Amino acid sequence: MAITVTATALPEVKIIEPKVFGDARGYFYESFNGREFEQLVEPGVVFVQDNHSRSAKGVLRGLHYQILHAQGKLVRVVEGEVFDVAVDLRRSSPNFGKWVGVHLSAENHRQLWVPPGFAHGFVVLSESAQFLYKTTDYWFPEHERSVVWNDADIGIEWPIDFEPLLAAKDAAGKKLAEAEVYA
Numbered sequence: 001m002a003i004t005v006t007a008t009a010l011p012e013v014k015i016i017e018p019k020v021f022g023d024a025r026g027y028f029y030e031s032f033n034g035r036e037f038e039q040l041v042e043p044g045v046v047f048v049q050d051n052h053s054r055s056a057k058g059v060l061r062g063l064h065y066q067i068l069h070a071q072g073k074l075v076r077v078v079e080g081e082v083f084d085v086a087v088d089l090r091r092s093s094p095n096f097g098k099w100v101g102v103h104l105s106a107e108n109h110r111q112l113w114v115p116p117g118f119a120h121g122f123v124v125l126s127e128s129a130q131f132l133y134k135t136t137d138y139w140f141p142e143h144e145r146s147v148v149w150n151d152a153d154i155g156i157e158w159p160i161d162f163e164p165l166l167a168a169k170d171a172a173g174k175k176l177a178e179a180e181v182y183a
Helices: 034-040
Strands: 003-007 014-018 021-023 026-028 051-058 060-066 073-079 081-088 100-104 111-114 118-124 127-133 143-148
Touching: 003 034, 060 081, 073 081, 073 100, 073 118, 081 111, 081 127, 100 111, 118 127
Parallel strands: none
Antiparallel strands: 003 014, 014 111, 021 026, 051 127, 060 118, 060 143, 073 111, 073 127, 081 100, 081 118
């Protein structure tokens, strides 16, 4: 197998590390293999959309989710470094409201699987970052929701000592206690 998969403190959220083949010329790795993803990460997943964002240092995107047409996301960074976060929004889960964070960078080649039912966000730690992700459903703006990044009830320990740059929709995110969540 060309990947190593590790469950996080939220067992459905998984870190995927590819085997990187490098020499004096550079490196090569498979960034996605459907058969291995099916066997080692999550069976039955079909990705329908690829997204690519570039953000400057200090930009925080999230915590996003779609209340209908919930999206699973396979995320990675191809330039720079981010601190990537998933929050369990499934009210029936024993981990409801809990979060996990992982450093993703161009150097570590890690990916994170964020299944449907979780909010997702990241903050850029490097001068800039290019962030790529696959989704299991299409973007429906009318179903998009945002939980505020600094909700004390969730208590995410963002590794920053600055006020992040937010989009208006993220600054207006709801606290978990007020947010629409999954059953």
